[in-house]
Amino acid sequence: MLKTLLSQVKQYKLASILTPLCMIGEVICEMIIPVLMAGIVDKGIYGNNMGYIFSTGGKMIVIAVLGLLAGLLGAYYGSMASTGFAKNLRKAMFDNIQTFSFSNIDKFSTSGLVTRLTTDVSNIQNAYMVTLRMAMRAPASMIVALVMSFIISPELARIYLGAVIFLAVVAVLLMRRATRYFKQVFEKYDELNESVQENVSAIRVVKAYVREDYENAKFKKAALNIYNMFVKAEGNVVYVSPLMTGTVYVCILLISWFGAHMIVAGNLSTGSLMSLLTYCMSILMSLMMLAIIFVMMTMAEASGKRIAEVIEEKADLTNPENPVMEVADGSISFDHVYFSYNKSSDEPVLKDITLDIKSGETIGIIGGTGSAKSSLINLISRLYDVTDGSVKVGGVDVRDYDMEVLRDQVSVVLQKNVLFSGTILDNLRWGDKNATEEDAKRACEMACADEFIEKMPDGYNTVIEQGGTNVSGGQRQRLCIARALLKKPRILILDDSTSAVDTATDAKIRKAFATMIPGTTKLIIAQRISSVQDCDRIIVMDDGKINGFASHDELLKTNEIYREVYESQTGVSGDADFDSASGQ
Structure with a gap:
């Protein structure tokens, strides 16, 4: 000592x-x-x-x-x-x-x-x-x-x-x-x-x-x-x-x-x-x-x-001796991945996850509370290391990358949206400190944040209070999405990041993603079927496992959990949700 x-x-x-x-x-x-x-x-x-x-x-x-x-x-x-x-x-x-x-x-x-x-x-x-x-x-x-x-x-x-x-x-x-x-x-x-x-x-x-x-x-x-x-x-x-x-x-x-x-x-x-x-x-x-x-x-x-x-205290995650300094593309591969937050835990959080995502795909991820959706995406940017198996981005194991390089190319908007005291522009530049105001405006247009920013008296120079308490939950989410877009990442992850946004704005954001960043791989965690049904493919998580992985139409035919939740949300029948459906 x-x-x-x-x-x-x-x-x-x-x-x-x-x-x-x-x-x-x-x-x-x-x-x-x-x-x-x-x-x-x-x-x-x-x-x-x-x-x-x-x-x-x-x-x-x-x-x-x-x-x-x-x-x-x-x-x-x-x-x-x-x-x-x-x-x-x-x-x-x-x-x-x-x-x-x-x-x-x-x-x-x-x-x-x-x-x-x-x-x-x-x-x-x-x-x-x-x-x-x-x-x-x-x-x-x-x-x-x-x-x-x-x-x-x-x-x-x-x-x-x-x-x-x-x-x-x-x-x-x-x-x-x-x-x-x-x-x-x-x-x-x-x-x-x-x-x-x-x-x-x-x-x-x-x-x-x-x-x-x-x-x-x-x-x-x-x-x-x-x-x-x-x-x-x-x-x-x-x-x-x-x-x-x-x-x-x-x-x-x-x-x-x-x-x-x-x-x-x-x-x-x-x-x-x-x-x-x-x-x-x-x-x-x-x-x-x-x-x-x-x-x-x-x-x-x-x-x-x-x-x-x-x-x-030594960091659990460190760079390898000769780290890879470039992410080739936004492809993602999980190879028999197991993960536990506690190494001594008897039951892993993620169990034998195997999947391949092509660069530029838009992937939806749905599942009940505790189904390990967030745990799955945390492994992509190496916020945690797998307990067993491997996660690859751009064809390279994430453990072989320089962590700063990897995280610059994997932009994550987490469930808890955090803004810092300072102007809106200051907050947006967390994504890219060298971004011009025009860059920030383009990112805000994609995130549908420009609508409310331009109505503010000081526009992009409006001061955000600590924690973003002077903006609504939906506005805070859109600012965080715009901040992530400024990084120009190869992979964009939205962890239930449009939950406070109305369905019309949610649809605008998804449409902007499809037309303005087609080469970026997009992973969208959501509770609403409408937020993911237009995705190329959708992952259905249940108790740390992949219960289904296919397009919206295919899942309606083959996946019972997905079909029941879809019917409940569209009013076709019942009032089920992900938690009750996955528990059956």
């Missing part, structure tokens, strides 16, 4: 080295000043030597300024190193997430990834800052203070040493109890983020069903869980500060008592006693800083493991 995290320090190594060096310089300056103060008291005041007082005072000012400068530089370099480290961690995670296949993404919840990119990285950033500054300063300050105390008076310094050992043991025992609670806190953060994400993304549904009170209660419960965990952890940590303060005050009383007797006996000077008391406060502050470091490192350990998991 440490190796993975520290590898992201990168260009901030120099700042990471300079920070502790500056802190050591600050400590040295702080430790010299009590010695000079003792000299002023013993030699200057008691010796009535004003020259010594002024010269030593001047030295103290210079050393104090140098200490201040060292502290400021330490803070500057520490901030640079910690914020830069956090930036690199976020970038490393985000970059690696972009390489994830769907199966990798399935391992991490969206809310979990958000927590790792935000809260967990902030914990690491704070811990790194504290480590660079306090973790070097506190031990150095404490060790130097103890050494100086032993130099001044070994007898009184033993009191410090005993106090340090006692407090170290107590702190370790208390922190060990707190550690397990800090480790559980971040799992609760995932639940909190999940509650917020669901509520914000589905706020219209929440209001439509008047579920605000329910959502408030769910959020309150998640927040309360975090509160309770922190209370348990802090309940153990809270004893550290009063114990340390009380112990140091006892040390001050003992040193004052025994020191006064030693001054009377002539074994200790007044200035030396003042130095010892100053070093006592330095040791107190050092111990307090060490306690803070221990708490933050405990929290950072849990966060670090979660961050390292994301950075170290």
Whole structure:
């Protein structure tokens, strides 16, 4: 874990080295000043030597300024190193997430990834800052203070040493109890983020069903869980500060008592006693800083493991050593394909799928809910890999292609249509970043999106809100289809992407496909027979298998499922649908 995290320090190594060096310089300056103060008291005041007082005072000012400068530089370099480290961690995670296949993404919840990119990285950033500054300063300050105390008076310094050992043991025992609670806190953060994400993304549904009170209660419960965990952890940590303060005050009383007797006996000077008391406060502050470091490192350990998991996660799907860089045509071939989302699953999602689709064909795909229609088309653009068998595009196994090349030529409009904040033109250019406005207009004409875009006040420069909430479901679908068309793909896949479009517009879109992109292979998943009946051939899916694969007319004669659904939708007889028909 440490190796993975520290590898992201990168260009901030120099700042990471300079920070502790500056802190050591600050400590040295702080430790010299009590010695000079003792000299002023013993030699200057008691010796009535004003020259010594002024010269030593001047030295103290210079050393104090140098200490201040060292502290400021330490803070500057520490901030640079910690914020830069956090930036690199976020970038490393985000970059690696972009390489994830769907199966990798399935391992991490969206809310979990958000927590790792935000809260967990902030914990690491704070811990790194504290480590660079306090973790070097506190031990150095404490060790130097103890050494100086032993130099001044070994007898009184033993009191410090005993106090340090006692407090170290107590702190370790208390922190060990707190550690397990800090480790559980971040799992609760995932639940909190999940509650917020669901509520914000589905706020219209929440209001439509008047579920605000329910959502408030769910959020309150998640927040309360975090509160309770922190209370348990802090309940153990809270004893550290009063114990340390009380112990140091006892040390001050003992040193004052025994020191006064030693001054009377002539074994200790007044200035030396003042130095010892100053070093006592330095040791107190050092111990307090060490306690803070221990708490933050405990929290950072849990966060670090979660961050390292994301950075170290290897994508299930990778390019071959010598990938094919060109897709010859839009032909598709499935050869005895089996597929499971879970490798250990007993029952595969797709079972012995064998079919051949010619380049330029228009293929309809229908079937009941859970019949694995989407799973079938996800294999074509290699969003998942087959469990057994092979899928070929353009006569080449999809696993032999460069994935970017393959996905540029296989354009998919998924069931869940997503638009991003920005103008309509910005969204369309996701399909082709170099597309002109004329290119975008032609794609929108094919997708029948130009009809409503031209009615908008700003046309193609109309701003789309996040998620496309300011356009209707049908408009969102048509924009996503136009975006996919801009890629000029060899294969176009529409996964139930016209479900929110009226039948007349659906027919226009299909007609445009047939006349304007005849060389593109088109796969259309739909629930309406009218959306696929004009296709060259239609695949009927049932329970992960191909129940039929033929033209509309042939399926009406030979396929019972298809015939029953057709009759129900055209009003010939009954009221069946795909789910009920396939279950017979």
